[in-house]
Amino acid sequence: MPVDIYLNVIVGGVLTGLVYGLMALGLSVIFGVMRVVNFAHGEMMTIAMYIAVALFSTFHLDPLVMLVPIAAVLFAFGYVLQAGLINNFITRPEYSQFLLLIAIAIIIVNTLLILFGPDSQNVQVSYAYDSFQLGPLIVDATKLHAGLTAVMVAVGLFAFFRLTRLGTAIRACADNYTGALVVGLDVKQLYALTFGIGAACVGAAGCMLLLIFDVTPSIGPAYTLLAFVIVIIGGMGSMPGAIVGGVLIGLTEAIAGLLFTPSAKSMFVFAILVLVLLARPQGILRSA
Amino acid sequence: MIGRLTEGIRPRTLIILAALLAFFIVAPLFASDYLLTMLILIFYFAYTGQSWNIMMGFAGQLSLGHALYVGLGAYAAAALFVHFGMAPWLGLAVAVPISAAAGAFIGFLAFRFRVAGVYFAVLTIAVAEFTRIGFDHLQWTGASAGLFLPVAQYAHNDLWTLRGHPAMFYYVLLAATAFAFIACRAMLQSRMGYFWLAIREDEEAARSAGIDTFRYKMLAVVISAAMTSFAGVIYAFYYNNLFPEQVFNISQSILIILAPMVGGLGTLFGPILGAFVIETVAEAMRTLLQWFGVDLPGTNQLFFGVVLLFVVLAVPEGVWPWLSKRMGLMEREP
Amino acid sequence: MSALLAVAGVTKRFRGLIAVDRVTFEVPAGGIFAVIGPNGAGKTTLFNMIAGVFRPDSGTIDFAGEQIAGLSPDRICRRGISRTFQIVRPFPALKVEDNVTIGALLHRKSVPDARAHAREVLRRLDLYGKREQRASALTLPDRKRLEVARALATDPKLLLLDEVMAGLRPTETDRMVRILKELNDEGRLTILLIEHVMRAVMALATHVLVMHHGAAISEGSPGEVVRDPAVIDSYLGAETVV
Ligand SMILES: Nc1ncnc2c1ncn2[C@@H]1O[C@H](COP(=O)(O)OP(=O)(O)OP(=O)(O)O)[C@@H](O)[C@H]1O
Ligand SMILES: [Mg+2]
Numbered sequence: 001m002p003v004d005i006y007l008n009v010i011v012g013g014v015l016t017g018l019v020y021g022l023m024a025l026g027l028s029v030i031f032g033v034m035r036v037v038n039f040a041h042g043e044m045m046t047i048a049m050y051i052a053v054a055l056f057s058t059f060h061l062d063p064l065v066m067l068v069p070i071a072a073v074l075f076a077f078g079y080v081l082q083a084g085l086i087n088n089f090i091t092r093p094e095y096s097q098f099l100l101l102i103a104i105a106i107i108i109v110n111t112l113l114i115l116f117g118p119d120s121q122n123v124q125v126s127y128a129y130d131s132f133q134l135g136p137l138i139v140d141a142t143k144l145h146a147g148l149t150a151v152m153v154a155v156g157l158f159a160f161f162r163l164t165r166l167g168t169a170i171r172a173c174a175d176n177y178t179g180a181l182v183v184g185l186d187v188k189q190l191y192a193l194t195f196g197i198g199a200a201c202v203g204a205a206g207c208m209l210l211l212i213f214d215v216t217p218s219i220g221p222a223y224t225l226l227a228f229v230i231v232i233i234g235g236m237g238s239m240p241g242a243i244v245g246g247v248l249i250g251l252t253e254a255i256a257g258l259l260f261t262p263s264a265k266s267m268f269v270f271a272i273l274v275l276v277l278l279a280r281p282q283g284i285l286r287s288a
Numbered sequence: 289m290i291g292r293l294t295e296g297i298r299p300r301t302l303i304i305l306a307a308l309l310a311f312f313i314v315a316p317l318f319a320s321d322y323l324l325t326m327l328i329l330i331f332y333f334a335y336t337g338q339s340w341n342i343m344m345g346f347a348g349q350l351s352l353g354h355a356l357y358v359g360l361g362a363y364a365a366a367a368l369f370v371h372f373g374m375a376p377w378l379g380l381a382v383a384v385p386i387s388a389a390a391g392a393f394i395g396f397l398a399f400r401f402r403v404a405g406v407y408f409a410v411l412t413i414a415v416a417e418f419t420r421i422g423f424d425h426l427q428w429t430g431a432s433a434g435l436f437l438p439v440a441q442y443a444h445n446d447l448w449t450l451r452g453h454p455a456m457f458y459y460v461l462l463a464a465t466a467f468a469f470i471a472c473r474a475m476l477q478s479r480m481g482y483f484w485l486a487i488r489e490d491e492e493a494a495r496s497a498g499i500d501t502f503r504y505k506m507l508a509v510v511i512s513a514a515m516t517s518f519a520g521v522i523y524a525f526y527y528n529n530l531f532p533e534q535v536f537n538i539s540q541s542i543l544i545i546l547a548p549m550v551g552g553l554g555t556l557f558g559p560i561l562g563a564f565v566i567e568t569v570a571e572a573m574r575t576l577l578q579w580f581g582v583d584l585p586g587t588n589q590l591f592f593g594v595v596l597l598f599v600v601l602a603v604p605e606g607v608w609p610w611l612s613k614r615m616g617l618m619e620r621e622p
Numbered sequence: 623m624s625a626l627l628a629v630a631g632v633t634k635r636f637r638g639l640i641a642v643d644r645v646t647f648e649v650p651a652g653g654i655f656a657v658i659g660p661n662g663a664g665k666t667t668l669f670n671m672i673a674g675v676f677r678p679d680s681g682t683i684d685f686a687g688e689q690i691a692g693l694s695p696d697r698i699c700r701r702g703i704s705r706t707f708q709i710v711r712p713f714p715a716l717k718v719e720d721n722v723t724i725g726a727l728l729h730r731k732s733v734p735d736a737r738a739h740a741r742e743v744l745r746r747l748d749l750y751g752k753r754e755q756r757a758s759a760l761t762l763p764d765r766k767r768l769e770v771a772r773a774l775a776t777d778p779k780l781l782l783l784d785e786v787m788a789g790l791r792p793t794e795t796d797r798m799v800r801i802l803k804e805l806n807d808e809g810r811l812t813i814l815l816i817e818h819v820m821r822a823v824m825a826l827a828t829h830v831l832v833m834h835h836g837a838a839i840s841e842g843s844p845g846e847v848v849r850d851p852a853v854i855d856s857y858l859g860a861e862t863v864v
Contacts, residue, residue: 037406095350099549100600106593113586221538228410270418277411278401479727486724489713496673498699498728498776
């Protein structure tokens with residue numbers, strides 16, 4: 001096979017991986033701050049994807065254009081969900097939180113199934129089949145748009161957590177719960193905000209991913225698992241780790257799909273997970 | 289032995305239990321096919337839930353990948369039957385060690401390298417998914433196109449090759465559930481059981497009390513995996529067809545853990561009661577929706593999610609502890 | 623009297639910080655040996671090395687003539703060293719009796735035997751009446767005694783007690799002192815304890831080691847140690863002695 005095929009696949013993998021990274025970032029932020037694993041993460045993403053599908057099919061609105069309002073809707077969803085339900089479970093044992101989120105996930109999947117039916121759907125944007133040529137390199141327009149948008153959103157989030165007072169307050173909560181209470185932070189409110197931000201992240205990622213993949217109601221669990229794997233690979237609670245992990249997984253999938261059969265690509269993802277768990281259980285970007 | 293096994297259980301509870309057992313033994317005589325199918329599912333999930341409970345409820349190790357052991361058991365026995373005509377009870381002698389080895393593999397990786405909690409849970413899902421995709425490509429077992437057993441003749445029951453009427457499967461699962469219940473009770477009252485509980489409660493404190501936590505966690509995984517794989521064998525011979533996409537699916541794993549979680553984690557009656565609650569609710573939903581003429585895919589599952597949510601919010605400890613307290617069924621929890 | 627436990631030149635660093643700095647001492651068989659020192663002196667870290675939670679960066683730990691440094695906590699416990707945690711860690715959802723039975727099962731194969739032994743231990747620690755309660759329902763003094771009971775049930779030769787009197791009222795402290803004395807007298811159980819409550823140390827210890835900033839700064843009988851100017855400066859403060 002000629003070298004440029006590899007190159008094209010690698011670039012495509014990295015771009016998809018950036019979107020994966022953004023999706024995982026949402027999970028990582030939620031876990032990092034409140035130590036709750038969002039087992040309904042992928043399902044929340046499918047909500048965003050279906051909103052985007054609906055907006056596209058009725059008003060012909062590009063998912064990337066609608067990214068901000070959709071992310072805002074997901075933010076509100078996440079905020080309400082956390083404040084109304086999940087917050088009561090913060091101090092409960094892990095399995096109890098798990099059961100709660102599984103219930104939420106089942107409700108989401110089946111509501112979408114009732115509303116949109118079981119068939120897979122996608123959006124046919126005007127640039128669906130366009131590609132850019134850079135020397136020997138051919139890049140799909142959809143992947144390029146999606147990947148670059150993911151970078152922009154991620155950078156925005158980093159800036160938010162580093163530079164704004166609110167972001168700093170949330171990080172303070174993550175580092176030291178009691179300390180945050182003592183200095184008078186409204187931890188409850190910050191937790192709800194964090195869950196909202198995590199949901200907005202995965203909502204934005206859903207808009208981007210819709211350019212690359214189809215959506216069905218039942219796809220949620222697979223993405224939850226993928227986000228999970230990425231976060232573990234990158235390091236639970238590490239924000240750069242999520243992006244790096246996402247890119248690594250995007251690359252792995254792309255290369256495995258090229259060298260073997262696309263249907264076996266997840267095997268390689270899980271193999272990497274096992275290797276990382278054994279070599280660096282804390283994740284590649286975290287110190288022991 | 290019997291004395292120890294029944295210790296702490298009120299006489300009236302024992303009488304209720306005996307009556308229930310007698311009822312379930314005669315149930316197939318008058319139960320409709322519909323009811324029988326439902327009871328089969330209930331005891332299937334009671335049994336798998338009981339097996340899963342050993343890991344999570346007793347030893348505190350959260351496995352979200354128990355479909356792996358069901359799938360391995362199912363495929364091993366079914367493939368041996370299809371290819372070599374080996375009876376499932378002989379196939380069991382291969383299926384159980386394979387599943388136990390898979391459990392030992394996961395346990396060894398996790399416990400040697402200190403992969404714990406959520407990380408451990410994800411490892412179990414990952415191995416199950418890995419295996420699912422592997423079976424999707426394994427030609428010997430029909431790959432993703434599925435593995436089919438010669439379909440049963442309902443004329444006569446052959447227990448040895450597990451070909452026959454659903455009632456036969458019902459009795460096998462009923463016996464398995466009873467066996468698992470007694471075995472779990474005995475294990476919980478053994479030295480190993482105490483050590484499991486110690487590990488579940490506080491692993492570091494358990495280690496400093498002299499418990500070889502690696503060893504006892506390994507025992508929990510291996511026993512749980514071995515027991516679960518038996519359910520897989522029954523699954524294969526009951527449904528007569530196997531698809532990796534179905535048996536190894538994450539949703540299978542989740543179904544397995546729901547009964548003990550809803551019924552009461554770490555309790556012995558929890559998995560059985562939970563299986564009844566879940567199946568009954570699911571069936572009631574289905575009937576109700578039919579009654580109203582609602583025929584949208586997902587409605588049934590949606591209500592199921594809502595009920596689950598209700599259980600989590602209203603009886604977070606599970607239904608059994610709540611019921612047992614209400615009705616004074618136990619002198620002390622096992 | 624021969625040494626049951628011999629710690630020699632043991633050091634432990636956490637990143638830059640030297641938590642324990644070349645500490646050497648010997649605990650004679652049958653004695654009650656106390657380690658005292660201000661907060662952060664490295665006492666718990668020293669215990670953690672003896673109990674196998676941490677491997678020392680350097681130095682040796684001999685127990686009953688054998689090298690135990692670096693063995694896992696469960697191995698060390700099986701050899702006869704049992705410990706309590708400064709921040710108590712009972713098995714919360716289990717009954718008091720089951721907590722102690724778990725300890726007793728270490729050297730007993732049969733559960734009824736272990737239970738019988740556990741009851742005996744519970745009686746000694748004045749917890750028998752509470753054996754059916756969940757550990758999480760106990761008060762702090764009770765939990766501290768439960769911690770001791772569980773450790774004791776493993777039939778140790780050496781008992782490591784990390785601040786079992788902290789947070790107890792004086793009457794509770796005296797009760798614990800009495801219990802420990804009994805254990806030491808009849809069972810010839812050797813005890814190594816970390817303690818801030820000087821009243822208890824003076825009443826119990828045959829020998830005291832004082833730690834400060836990771837190092838052993840003084841050693842001797844309780845009477846000697848409290849008069850050592852270095853100890854008064856760094857830990858006790860002048861008023862305590864008077
Ligand atoms: N696991 C650890 N990681 C990093 N530093 C630690 C760890 N354990 C203890 N330290 C540090 O080592 C020093 C000694 O701590 P240690 O707990 O041994 O003190 P201590 O004498 O038991 O104090 P106290 O009387 O408060 O219990 C402290 O500065 C502490 O912060
Ligand atoms: Mg200390």
